[in-house]
Amino acid sequence: MNVEISDLTRRFGRTQAVDRVSLETGAGVFGLLGPNGAGKTSLLRMMATVLPPTSGKLRLLGRDPGHYAPRREIRRRLGYLPQNLGYYPGFTVTDFVEYFALLKEVPPGQVPRAVAAAVEQVGLGDKAKARLRTLSGGMLRRVGIAQAIVNGPELLLLDEPTAGLDPEQRMAFRALLRDLGQRATVLVSTHLVEDVGAACGQVALMDNGKIVFHGTPDELTARGEGTGAAGDAPLERGYSAVLAAARSETAARA
Amino acid sequence: MNTTNTGATGPADVDLNRVWIGVAAQVWHRQPGPLERTAARLLRSPALARALLTAPSLLLGWVIASVVVLAAGAVATVSTGTPFVALLAPAVAAAGIAYAYGPGIDPAWELSQSMAVSDRMVLLVRALAVFALNAVIGLAASAASGAAAAVTFGWLVPMTAVCALALAAATLTRSANVGVAAGLAGWAITVLGSRVAGGSLTTAVASASLILPYLLAAVVCIAIAWYATRIPRGTS
Numbered sequence: 001m002n003v004e005i006s007d008l009t010r011r012f013g014r015t016q017a018v019d020r021v022s023l024e025t026g027a028g029v030f031g032l033l034g035p036n037g038a039g040k041t042s043l044l045r046m047m048a049t050v051l052p053p054t055s056g057k058l059r060l061l062g063r064d065p066g067h068y069a070p071r072r073e074i075r076r077r078l079g080y081l082p083q084n085l086g087y088y089p090g091f092t093v094t095d096f097v098e099y100f101a102l103l104k105e106v107p108p109g110q111v112p113r114a115v116a117a118a119v120e121q122v123g124l125g126d127k128a129k130a131r132l133r134t135l136s137g138g139m140l141r142r143v144g145i146a147q148a149i150v151n152g153p154e155l156l157l158l159d160e161p162t163a164g165l166d167p168e169q170r171m172a173f174r175a176l177l178r179d180l181g182q183r184a185t186v187l188v189s190t191h192l193v194e195d196v197g198a199a200c201g202q203v204a205l206m207d208n209g210k211i212v213f214h215g216t217p218d219e220l221t222a223r224g225e226g227t228g229a230a231g232d233a234p235l236e237r238g239y240s241a242v243l244a245a246a247r248s249e250t251a252a253r254a
Numbered sequence: 255m256n257t258t259n260t261g262a263t264g265p266a267d268v269d270l271n272r273v274w275i276g277v278a279a280q281v282w283h284r285q286p287g288p289l290e291r292t293a294a295r296l297l298r299s300p301a302l303a304r305a306l307l308t309a310p311s312l313l314l315g316w317v318i319a320s321v322v323v324l325a326a327g328a329v330a331t332v333s334t335g336t337p338f339v340a341l342l343a344p345a346v347a348a349a350g351i352a353y354a355y356g357p358g359i360d361p362a363w364e365l366s367q368s369m370a371v372s373d374r375m376v377l378l379v380r381a382l383a384v385f386a387l388n389a390v391i392g393l394a395a396s397a398a399s400g401a402a403a404a405v406t407f408g409w410l411v412p413m414t415a416v417c418a419l420a421l422a423a424a425t426l427t428r429s430a431n432v433g434v435a436a437g438l439a440g441w442a443i444t445v446l447g448s449r450v451a452g453g454s455l456t457t458a459v460a461s462a463s464l465i466l467p468y469l470l471a472a473v474v475c476i477a478i479a480w481y482a483t484r485i486p487r488g489t490s
Contacts, residue, residue: 105370
């Protein structure tokens with residue numbers, strides 16, 4: 001298993017952002033769904049070794065990120081796209097991707113080729129020497145994806161990767177995800193259920209810091225049968241039905 | 255995004271995609287400049303060398319501003335006899351240190367936190383480089399203002415303490431502005447306090463009795479900065 005999480009909790013003051021989450025996953029594309037504030041980003045940041053958990057167990061790629069040496073090894077094999085990607089306006093696309101390839105300790109001799117492959121994979125070959133300040137939001141998102149995949153990660157964490165992409169780019173991105181998922185664990189946090197339906201083999205739905213559903217997109221769809229309006233997508237109906245059930249259960253307990 | 259041409263082959267079983275990636279790698283790769291190459295050799299890390307050149311307070315505009323401030327200090331020193339260079343150098347360096355690295359200062363800070371090259375190492379290298387650069391500029395300004403030769407080296411120790419204070423405050427609060435404010439306030443209090451005690455503005459940089467307190471303050475502040483930049487254990 002590339003990701004092993006047990007009773008993972010993260011608090012910010014009195015707010016419980018992630019509440020005793022347990023999860024295991026191997027290679028494949030794993031979708032993390034949930035409304036705003038559900039705890040998806042906090043969970044992903046803990047897996048990216050950026051945010052330490054308050055309590056619980058976390059093992060990534062068979063290693064414990066709580067210690068320096070294993071954490072460094074995890075980070076060499078990790079790809080991470082944060083929700084808000086900061087960038088250096090004066091850098092070119094290749095400068096930016098190269099910088100993060102170096103920070104991930106890709107051997108210097110392999111860096112130019114790895115950068116070129118990553119930039120081509122996200123379809124930015126014609127913008128390789130363009131300054132980041134001249135790119136659109138969707139292009140910057142693709143630059144972010146390129147830096148995430150430049151080291152051929154075994155664990156890829158993508159927070160809202162399709163934000164700002166047009167429909168054609170989103171379809172191409174889902175194809176890229178499926179391709180990457182054949183050899184790596186790819187966790188995609190999103191609130192766009194169609195991305196999950198098209199690319200993910202497994203999905204978890206979070207609400208109020210807890211995982212309230214874990215299964216396949218088909219199983220999530222099945223939960224929504226007989227609910228929602230005629231125009232709603234089947235997966236969206238499942239999403240809403242699971243959330244409604246979880247919330248009524250919480251209310252009944254309170 | 256390009257997912258359709260992966261593994262495309264030509265008539266003679268040439269993997270055209272692979273060939274193109276090889277060509278693109280050659281064409282797109284930027285050769286590092288002499289400064290970056292030297293830094294990479296010294297630090298034995300091309301990643302740290304690149305991180306050094308992206309430090310906000312090592313960018314050309316910032317360096318020019320530091321030179322201008324200390325040059326003005328040198329002129330004021332020559333014309334008034336008061337060692338303004340010695341008084342300004344710690345403040346200028348403290349601002350540079352606080353603005354070397356951190357959230358809101360480094361655009362890709364969040365991403366940098368997940369990298370194999372630790373952000374603590376990036377901070378250390380940048381802070382040392384900013385300190386060294388400011389020390390060189392300060393020494394040049396002191397040399398240019400011959401009237402303050404007696405205190406030329408006197409400000410290096412207080413500069414270390416003020417820089418360490420700015421670094422500790424910036425890392426602890428994760429705010430460069432708080433770091434600058436703490437450094438400037440600390441230095442202003444020291445200068446004014448020693449003037450009251452010693453009767454002269456130069457006491458803060460010329461009094462040998464202050465060297466030990468400065469060094470102690472520097473050590474404590476560096477320890478605080480080291481603590482503030484740790485990643486707590488407890489992830490397992």
